[in-house]
Amino acid sequence: MASLPSLTKPISQNPITRQTTTDHSHIGSKAVPCRTSLLRSGFLYSQPGSFRNTRTVRSSNQNEALVDSYIKTSDVPLLTCSEATERLKAHRENHKGKQEFLAMYSSIFGGITTDPSAMVIPIDDHMVHRGHGVFDTAAIMDGYLYELDQHLNRIIRSAAMAKINLPFDKEDIRSILIKTVSASKCRNGSLRYWLSAGPGDFQLSPSSHNKPALYAVVIQDQLPFDSKGVKVITSSVPMKPPQFATMKSVNYLPNVLSKLEAEENGAFVAIWLDEEGFIAEGPNMNVAFVTKDNELLMPHFDKILSGCTAKRVLTLAERLVSKGKLRGARVANVTVDEGKKASEMMLLGSGVLVRAVLYWDEQVIGDGREGPVTQALLNLLIEDMKSGPPSVLIPIPY
16 A cells, blocks of 8 residues: 655645746636647647637648637637636635635645645546545544544445545554644534545546545534424435445435435425335434334434444433433334334434434424434533543544
């Protein structure tokens, strides 16, 4: 395996090449500045004025005469590397979403950058054009990474299922992830990371290049955490078969369509049922119920993603059992009838933590309010994220 790259300086401080020009176009301009640029076998010669007046002069290996022609695609300028970078930066500034990207590691450029416009992935990466990649996410809470090792173990399992070799060994990957968060200075947010079959070509199989890649991005959400109860519906989008549902791959089109279906129906998410009609999971979270007998019940993990947050909640629930606030906690097949008749229903995941479900397909769950067990489990999870044992909290060396 490859050795861990040196991360002493962010790549944004170590540019490999520097381009200088004497004429700069404004961002969004349709004109190409006056300069000569290589263009395959010929060169591009720019006349002063608009791109419509640009002339292309091509050479020939058969000693043919040079032929002048006018480019009429005035809205498609040919950009230099520096111009493209400027436009990427402008795009980031003008299209900021609800998340801020503070740092990125890429094994392709072998370092960390804190420039959002440089946080890119090669277009020929097998993860981009074939969906051949896996990912995972770990929360950052008060300067600690929460359950990093648990999520790291899961992405390595997913990579093995997806036949993606590791670019580094587990400890080196762990070190890279921690250093990326450290470089970001983020104390509250999330770390998302990917293992990909890597770039090389656009073929179906990556065997011709077989150079896996690792990417990681530190994300800071701009919206406050919301624990208010939500409505869900039953998804009509077919869920992935177990081979793919148990693997956290980037193939999330069914998940996206399921989420969109929920939004179109005024719901937060849609819940999947497996091929036998049992309750499975949400598009990016697990589900759990509190039965009429005051027992915490979760669907089996054999056909769905093995949620790190869900498993941690099962462990924390034992505290409620010991205090008599829960009768027990277990996993089992759960029917829709059992779920809709439950005293409480909740969504579990790194993005939602523990969130109450008040309505399912217009059916009121319990008394239609956030239940006491759901709230107690949320409080236990937040406490665990702030002051849990070393097995779940990894300090970040800023």
